[in-house]
Amino acid sequence: MTTLKQTPSQTVGPYFAYGLCPQQYNYDLKSLFSPVxxxxxxxGEHIALVGRVFDGDGNVVGDAVxxxxxxxxxxxxxxxxxxxxxxxFRGFARVGTGTDAQNRFVVHTVKPGRTSETGAPHVDVTVMMRGxxxxxxxxxxxDDEAAANETDAVLESVPAERRATLIAKRDAQANGVTIYRFDIRMQGEQETVFFDV
Structure with a gap:
């Protein structure tokens, strides 16, 4: 009988990146979801959300999902x-951060509409990574939805000095697609606001 070694213990990652996004990492397995x-x-207005995930030491994380x-x-x-x-329009995407040389995530979508009169356009993000x-x-x-952002109850519940960590910056346009930049910082002075859900 063959004895197998125990699988290494983990926190939330890094196996998720390879298991949940295999095609993005060039494995010959089908991914359930893509970055589209x-x-x-x-x-709608076609946009790309582009950014990177940084750990508490300011290092780029190349194996987050x-x-x-x-x-x-x-x-x-x-x-x-x-x-x-x-x-x-599928409403959902999954992307790994180690799929290009800069360890960026790039999500292709349309700019979301408002979900209510007081809810600003937004995208919900779940982060899974080692550590x-x-x-x-x-x-x-x-950032170009300032009036709507002022009426959003969730954004307004965040201390004013921390709200900027939740705002994507409109950048250039390429091939009719507006690019918004949004980096996620897991810890430190510029830590992104995370919610208890």
Whole structure:
């Protein structure tokens, strides 16, 4: 009988990156989700969310996995797989940070609409990586939605001096796609705000 060694103990990562996003890491396995929330056929303003994850020492993390959830440009989640396939908007993406030379994440989507009169457009983000004991939850708001951001109850609950850690910065346009920059800092003076969900 063959005796197998015990699997190494882990915190939340780093095995998730390779197991949850195998195609992005060039493994010959099918990924359940990709870094594409909205295909080019989806309605709305097409954007790319681009950034990196930094650990407490300011080092770029190359083996984190991020999950993104959002509504479409009309403020709705897809009601079914069929609706998501027909509209080109699935509402969810998963991406690893070690898939390019800069260890960036790049998510292709459309700018989300408002979910209510007082809710600002935002994207919910789940972070999984080595060194943390459970998932970390944050949000991405947009710097060009200042009026809507002022009425968002979740953003308003964050101390004013920390809100900037939740705001993506509008950058250049490339091929009709607006790029928003958003880095996630796990610890330190510029630590991103994380929520207890």
């Amino acid at each position: 929330i909205a295909t080019p056929e989806a309605a 991020l999950e993104f959830t959002q509504v479409d440009d009309a403020g709705r989640y897809p009601a079914s797989r069929e609706e998501a396939a027909a509209s080109g 943390i004991l459970t998932h970390a939850f944050t949000r991405i708001y947009f």
